[in-house]
Every structure is written in structure tokens, then in C-alpha cells.
Amino acid sequence: MSKIKPFQTQLSMLLLYFALSFTIFNVYTKAYAATLNLTVSTNKVIYNVGETVTVNGTLTINSTPVSDGIVAVQVIDPKNYLHVIRALPIGSPTNFVIEILQVYLSDQEGNPKSSVKRGTLGYVTIIWRNNDNADHYTSITLYLYYGNNQPFLAFVPFSGTVRAGVTQNMTVSVPIPSDAPLGAAFVCSAAFSNLPSNNGYAYCPEKSSTFTITFTSSLSTTETLQTQNSSGTYSINFTTPNRGAVLGNYTVYASVSYQGQYTRxxxxxxxxxxxDVDFDGKVDMTDVGLVLRAYGSKPGDPKWNPNCDFNGDGKIDMTDVGIVLRNYGNYGTY
Ligand SMILES: [Ca+2]
Ligand SMILES: [Ca+2]
Incomplete structure (x- = not known):
């Protein structure tokens, strides 16, 4: 028995050494090297009008998926207008400094409504609260989109200081386009320190509700929706209209404030x-004519027009004719 003891002592010393170094290492990483990592990407680099854009990313701290974060996602169109603004829960975040309590379609006085006629002015009421014992500068956002997933309105109806413990509400008008698709539509609101494009972050996950866009007035129910994302990941998508989209380069911002760290x-x-061969913002008979004129050509030929080679295979053939015909009637603004 006594012969084994030195070994046991050595072993326990060794274990103690490992336990100590492990603890020191952990303290060290927590205090100095908690790395917050946020990613953002789209599923494609170039989209044709009418296609659906998917934005997704991950949020980790020290390579571990975050289970209680909020990621803000903002999309700015080529004319620098707000196109999409979202605040996505990553896992199950709690304890929000500023919180959206409700957002819903209403009348001008803030009474809930379930439907609105297209081509008229609708109203949306937002209620938010400062849960903290300090004042906070806040930007409240509104984002509306159709049931076909096309965004149609995104703006910031309120920016200012929200006093500690105070609940505020606001009713704002939202023009419903006369060409709006009939049926379900969605309104979504969130509270930010500022927009991600201005180095801000989301205070709380968005709240949203559904309403109906009608041809004439009718009734339907309004339900509140809650977005859900699993730990460490987020994803949104939106569809671009094939008629009336702003063409060009869009910028996507994602930001997060988590455990005292900010990243964007x-x-x-x-x-x-x-x-759109002639770049006039519409696909019409002129474009079909240009493709037909260049038909059968390849680079170097006098008839060759690189703008007509939509699939980039170095020849203008029936495939390109098919593409221009399939997109016939689409338009947008450069
Ligand atoms: Ca054209
Ligand atoms: Ca071709």
C-alpha cells in the first residue's frame, strides 16, 4: 500500500496542476479574449429582378453559438434608402433595455384594425417601453412587406431619448400602394440604439403582426408573430419585385451588441x-429586336453585341432569345 502512495501523490499533484492551469486559462480567456464573431452573407452575389434574396449568418462567442443574442439586419438600396430592417433573436434573449410591446394596423386614433384597402392611407400603432432605470437614445423602426415577401415600406418613425421606465406609443400613417397584392401583409417593428448603418444595434427582437390588404373593406383576424432562430444562426429572406425594383448595388449591414462588445x-x-440590352430600365420589344439582330453571332463578328449574351457562353442563340422573352415586361430603375 505504502509503495503506491508516492504515485497517488504525484497523480493528484498532476491533476491539481491541470485543474489550476485550466482555471487560469479560463479566467484569462473570459477576461481578455472573449471573441464575439458575427458573419453575414447573401446566398448569391447577383440577382435578377423577381428573385429571392437570402441573408444569413452566425453569431458566436469564443467559437460557441450564442443562445441569447439579437442581431440587427439592415438592407440599404442603391439610392441609399432603407429597404429592410429587422431585429432577429438568436436563441432566446431576455432583459431588453427598450422593448417593443406591440405593433399593429390601426385607425388614426390607434384602435386596432385588421384590414386596409389598397391605394389608401393605413395607420400603424407601435407601443414601446424603456425597462431600464436610465434614459436611452432610441430609433424605432417600421418595416412592412407583402405576403409574397416583397418589402414595400421601411422607415424610422421615431428617433429620440426614451426616459427611464416610460412607455410610449405612436400612430403613423403608411400609404398602401394601389398595385399592392391583395391578401396577407406584415408589419414589423424594433427598437435600436441607432441603425446598423450608423453603428447602432438592436435593443430587443422585433415584434410583428399580420393584416389584410383588401380591394374593398372586409374583416379578418390579426395575429402577432414572433421570429425564431436557433442558437448561433440567423436568416431572413425577401423577394425583389420584377416590376419597379431599384436596380444596382445593395448593402447589407448586420450588427450586434453582446456582453459589452459591439461588432458590425x-x-x-x-x-x-x-x-435589358439597352439599359433603359425595361425589357421590351427594343431588347428583343437587339437580340434578334445579334442572333447567331460570336465575339469578333460585326453583329456581335456582348449585352445580348445573357448566359455568357460566347454566342447569341435561342437560349438568349428565350431569356429575353422570359423577362419580357420586367422593369426597374437604375
Ligand atoms: Ca430595354
Ligand atoms: Ca448566349
Whole structure:
């Protein structure tokens, strides 16, 4: 028995050494090297009008998926207008400094409504609260999109200081386009320290509700929706309209404030009008004519027009004619 003891002592010393160094290492990484890592990307770099853009990314701290974060995602169109603004829960975040309590379609006085006629002015009421015992500068956002996933309105109806413990509400008008698709639509609101493009972050996950865009007045129910994302990842998507989109380079911002650290990442994508040979913003008979004129040509030929080679295979053939015909009638603005 006594012969084994030195070995046991050595072993326990060794274990103690490992335990100590492991603890010191952990303290060290927590205090000095907690690396917050946010990624953002789109599933494609170039989209044709009518395609769906998917933005996704990950949020980790020390390579571990975050289970209680909020990622802000903002998309700016080529004319620098707000296109999409979201605040996505990563896992199950709690304890929000500023919180959206409700957002819903309403009348001008803030009474809930379930439907609005297209081509008229609708109203949206937002209620938010400062849960903290300090004042906070806040930007409240509104983002509306159709049931077909096309964004149609994104703006900041309120920016200012929200006093400690105070609940505020606001009713704002939202023009419903006369060409709006009938049926379900969605309104979404979140509270930010500032927009991600201005180095801000989301205070809370968004709240959203659904309403109906009608041809004439009718009734339907309004339900509140809550976005869910699993730990460490987020994803949103939106569809670009094939008629009336702003063409060019879009910028996507993603930001997060987590455990005292702030990080922001950006990526870009381009929206193009496939089939628009003369770049006048519409695919019409002129473009079909230009493709037919260049038909059968390859680089170097007098008839060759690189703008007509939509699939980039170095020849203008039936495939390119098919592409211009398939996109016929689409339009957008450069
Ligand atoms: Ca054209
Ligand atoms: Ca071709």
C-alpha cells in the first residue's frame, strides 16, 4: 500500500496542476479574449429582378453559438434608402433595455384594425417601453412587406431619448400602394440604439403582426408573430419585385451588441434586370429586336453585341432569345 502512495501523490499533484492551469486559462480567456464573431452573407452575389434574396449568418462567442443574442439586419438600396430592417433573436434573449410591446394596423386614433384597402392611407400603432432605470437614445423602426415577401415600406418613425421606465406609443400613417397584392401583409417593428448603418444595434427582437390588404373593406383576424432562430444562426429572406425594383448595388449591414462588445459586418449584392440590352430600365420589344439582330453571332463578328449574351457562353442563340422573352415586361430603375 505504502509503495503506491508516492504515485497517488504525484497523480493528484498532476491533476491539481491541470485543474489550476485550466482555471487560469479560463479566467484569462473570459477576461481578455472573449471573441464575439458575427458573419453575414447573401446566398448569391447577383440577382435578377423577381428573385429571392437570402441573408444569413452566425453569431458566436469564443467559437460557441450564442443562445441569447439579437442581431440587427439592415438592407440599404442603391439610392441609399432603407429597404429592410429587422431585429432577429438568436436563441432566446431576455432583459431588453427598450422593448417593443406591440405593433399593429390601426385607425388614426390607434384602435386596432385588421384590414386596409389598397391605394389608401393605413395607420400603424407601435407601443414601446424603456425597462431600464436610465434614459436611452432610441430609433424605432417600421418595416412592412407583402405576403409574397416583397418589402414595400421601411422607415424610422421615431428617433429620440426614451426616459427611464416610460412607455410610449405612436400612430403613423403608411400609404398602401394601389398595385399592392391583395391578401396577407406584415408589419414589423424594433427598437435600436441607432441603425446598423450608423453603428447602432438592436435593443430587443422585433415584434410583428399580420393584416389584410383588401380591394374593398372586409374583416379578418390579426395575429402577432414572433421570429425564431436557433442558437448561433440567423436568416431572413425577401423577394425583389420584377416590376419597379431599384436596380444596382445593395448593402447589407448586420450588427450586434453582446456582453459589452459591439461588432458590425457588411456585405453587398447587385440587383440586375436580365434582358435589358439597352439599359433603359425595361425589357421590351427594343431588347428583343437587339437580340434578334445579334442572333447567331460570336465575339469578333460585326453583329456581335456582348449585352445580348445573357448566359455568357460566347454566342447569341435561342437560349438568349428565350431569356429575353422570359423577362419580357420586367422593369426597374437604375
Ligand atoms: Ca430595354
Ligand atoms: Ca448566349
Amino acid at each position: 459586418k457588411t456585405c453587398t449584392f447587385k440587383l440586375i434586370l436580365v434582358g
